Amino acid sequence: MERISITQLFMLTLSFQIGSSVIYGFSAAAGKDAWLATLISNGIGSCLIFMYLILMRLQPGLTLVEWFPAQFGSWLGTPIAWHYMLLFLYNSSRTLGDVKDLIPTTILPGTPNWVILGVFMIAIVYALFSGIEVIARLGEMILPVILVLFLIEIILLFGSHTIRIERLQPVFGEGWGPVWKVVWPNGIQHSLGELLEFAMIWTLTKHPERIIKPTLLATVCYGVILSTFEALAILAFGEGTFSTSTYPLYRLVKVISIADFLENLDALGILYFIATAFFKVTLQIYGVIRGIQLLLYLRDSRVLVLPIAVIVLFLALTESENISEHMYSALKSLAYPGTVSFILIPSLLLIVTCIRKGINGKQMKKSEL
Template structure:
């Protein structure tokens, strides 16, 4: 069986959570208070992830698709487990839709969508055939590069002398209403709720006793990083442009201008976007593949790589025909995520705790 270290788990978790939010922006509906909304989402989202980790600890050795049959029974738990696998495939297709939406409208206008997604899917398929250990080693290489690029971008933006602290003021000028609107439900679903997909990977991590601290630390780092970029985008653009821009964080790279020499660094933004999106889609597909493998009791998960890859590729191409349709599918069709990420895990946790209490009571009585 494949194994990954907790250090590799940290890198995979952080890359997965950054995903496409590094370009599209997070909590832009909160205007100049988006950074505060992101921090609030981080606090609630981390508590949500802690619930998943408690479920993992209470059911040692079981993956997400094994939790529900173990507690709800075969006839009720198995369909729920299948629903999660299908949801992971949908999420992967939606992330591919993010790529289809961004690349042709930025650095490769006129390039057919199927070529862009096809090349991307070839790389993902190769990673899935190589296994989670190879993907984790790749994360060890890619994450430091992306973090260095982030640091370079921040330094160049400040060197361009285009920031103004007044654009962040007044803090809470519009009250908590729009901040909470950006937090619930999309703020806690995006990246934080989706981390439930790692319940298909946690059983492969060693040592297991450090999984909780590692995952929570990665989530907090992600929240602070994204909040910082939101604040930086507002410092540069102001509330109006930040809230209405389709790719506010991508535009940060475009405005860099140092001594009329360092300019037009669009490729820098696309580079780390493609890197984080690659890991997000690959992990989403890995969770679906491993889940279906366990549900069907297959010996080799690689048998599922091409069929599921073809489905994700098709979804990425056809899920939306325009940018507006893509945003609609992301905002509204993703609402079932509340059931997947909050209601069902919460119900499962209550059931596990009740059964554990009953079991302990029987042991004490028999003892």
């Protein structure tokens, strides 16, 4: 069986969480306090991820699709497991839809969507056929480069003399309300609650008992990176432009201008997005494939790669006609359905698991006596 190291798990977790967040301003509704909303969402979301990790520790060696039948029984647990596979399938198509909406409107205008997504999906299919070890090694090579480019962008932004500190003031100028609306429920679930998908991957690490620290560290790094770029976007554009722009973090690269020489670095922003979106879609589909393999008791998961890839590609091409519709469906899916799938059901599962562990522990003690 394929195995990945703890370092590779950290790299994949951070790449997955950054995903399409590196382009969109998901906290823009909080205005100039968007960076604070992101940090608060990250803090609460880390507690949610810690709950997922506790569930994994309570059921060692079991993946997400095996948790529910083990605790709820096959009649109830198996349909719930299938529900998550369908949810992850939809999420992967939605992330792929981000690529469909951004690329034609930026660097490849006029290029048909099916061409862009088709080429993108070919690379994903190749990675899926190669296996999780190859995906992890690729992440280990690419993510450090992306982080270095992030640092370079920050330095260039300060060198462009477009930053105005007063644009972040006053903090909580409109009160706690707008911030909390961003935090709950969408802020907690976007990329944070969605990390539940990694419950299909955690058992593949070389030391599953050591995954808590790198997972939570990656989550904290994600929160710091995203909140930093949101704060920089507000400092560069002001609250009005940041809140109304479709791709505020992508536009941030465009304001770089040093000595009329370093400017028009659009490709840098696209590079971030393509790389992190690639890992997020690949890992989402990988989780679906592995889950269906376990549910159907298949010996080889590769027979599922092409059918699942075709379904994801079809959904990405047809689920929305424009960026506004795409964003609306994304936010809607994170509201009620996301709250149930990422918060309520796992919380119920944790309660049931703890109760059953307690009962089994008492029975074992009685049998020893």
